[in-house]
Amino acid sequence: MRASSRLAAFAGSLLLVARAGAQETKFEATGDVTFRAIGGGTAGASFDHERVLGPVVDLSRDQGGAWGGNLGDNDVVLTVTPAKIFGVGISVALTRKDDRTDIEGLAFGQRLRLTLDGKRFHGRFGACSYDLERQKSGEYYGNVGCFRQAGRSLVTAAFTGKAILRLLGDASATSPPLPQLPLALIAVLPN
Numbered sequence: 001m002r003a004s005s006r007l008a009a010f011a012g013s014l015l016l017v018a019r020a021g022a023q024e025t026k027f028e029a030t031g032d033v034t035f036r037a038i039g040g041g042t043a044g045a046s047f048d049h050e051r052v053l054g055p056v057v058d059l060s061r062d063q064g065g066a067w068g069g070n071l072g073d074n075d076v077v078l079t080v081t082p083a084k085i086f087g088v089g090i091s092v093a094l095t096r097k098d099d100r101t102d103i104e105g106l107a108f109g110q111r112l113r114l115t116l117d118g119k120r121f122h123g124r125f126g127a128c129s130y131d132l133e134r135q136k137s138g139e140y141y142g143n144v145g146c147f148r149q150a151g152r153s154l155v156t157a158a159f160t161g162k163a164i165l166r167l168l169g170d171a172s173a174t175s176p177p178l179p180q181l182p183l184a185l186i187a188v189l190p191n
Contacts, residue, residue: 034188035189118174144162
């Protein structure tokens, strides 16, 4: 058997093993985060204990506890501690007190400062600010504004309006899972 044939056979067997392993770990969401700008677009991400998955995010926890995959257009490997998520492009501090979760730091060059509790979701991410109040339905509804500047004072693009942040399952828990909730928010929020 030629070397190229052996290499092709080996690659084929690796592909079969990878597919078999992927079938064993079926993704079953325990939490869901959806952000919808009224009159605009919708973005969402779901998660379980081992994975965060959505159109612009596909992260998995490895056996050592690191999270790796794709977030936005960025390939990442993230180290997670109870108080921090960090890796190339991300350095985020996490603070929890009672039903309040604070997320603060940098994500791919964008400043991030968000607070979520049983009554409000507010803060900033990049050029966008959020001030949403929890509704009886469990959704957060309120104002969002995004402004882009080109130079010292010239606003080149702006969006202001209403938005809905929907947290389902574990995402709506008094103590939502970390790092899944912050990673899902980074994936779905406009910035």
